[in-house]
Amino acid sequence: MSDPSPSARNSSMRWVPLIVVVVLGVLLFAGVMLSRNPNREALPSPLIGKPAPAFQLPALHESGRLVSSNELRGAPYLLNVWGSWCPACRDEHPVLTRFAETKRLRVIGFNWKDEHADALRWLEQFGNPYWLVLADYEGKVAIDWGIYGAPETFLVDADGIIRWKYVGPLTDAVIEKDLLPKLAQIEQAR
Known part of the structure; x- marks a missing residue:
């Protein structure tokens, strides 16, 4: 041939x-x-039910202060991953602000791969709903948390166990339907 x-x-x-x-x-x-799938939070996370990854990160608003994951134990918290470069974070921000104003639990900001000045300017412009803002400038801690985009949100119980994760911007419906029932379970277990 x-x-x-x-x-x-x-x-x-x-x-x-x-x-x-x-x-x-x-x-x-x-x-x-x-x-566009409204059930994006259904993405599996191997961290649900496991201890939150240990970390030590700088506090965005307090130069020189490092915050460890152990310091956050003792009360549940919501860890919200955001960046000034993230358009969906801007959409989520008013929803997160309304939720934080309820003071139902601490809302911790996890500023991811952002410039310090940009993050501060963004919070000044849109408001700061966070009890504390941690800064992961290089994105190394985010890898341990399995973070691959912003916004992402984690519910962590008082013992440091991750109980819920949501990928994408929080909405009032997600808070009502998904977050609050998980938070109620945590509160009842105490």
Whole structure:
């Protein structure tokens, strides 16, 4: 058998870029459709029911102060991952602010991969609903938490056990339907 002629090979090769574009288009479309899924919080987290990863991070508003995960134990808290560069965090911010104003539990900000001045400016512009803001400038602690985007939110009980995780911007409906029942379970267990 002889090899196909160069012109036959060239004619079949001209379809390769088109096939690659179509495959990439299908994958992009699937990704967009998954990101619109209202049940995004259903993404599994291996950390649910396990101790929150240990950390020591700088406090955004207190130069030189390092906060350890052990300092947060003793009362439940909501850890909210955000960044000044995150458009969805801006959408979530009023919802988070209203929830923080209830003072039902401490809301801890986890400023992720942000510039110090940008984070401070963002909070000054939109308000600071956080009891404390931790800064993970390099994103190393976020890896331990399994964080891969912002916003993400974790509910941690008084013993430092992660009880709930939500990926995406919090809404009033998510707080009512998902967060508050989990918080009630934690409160009843004490």
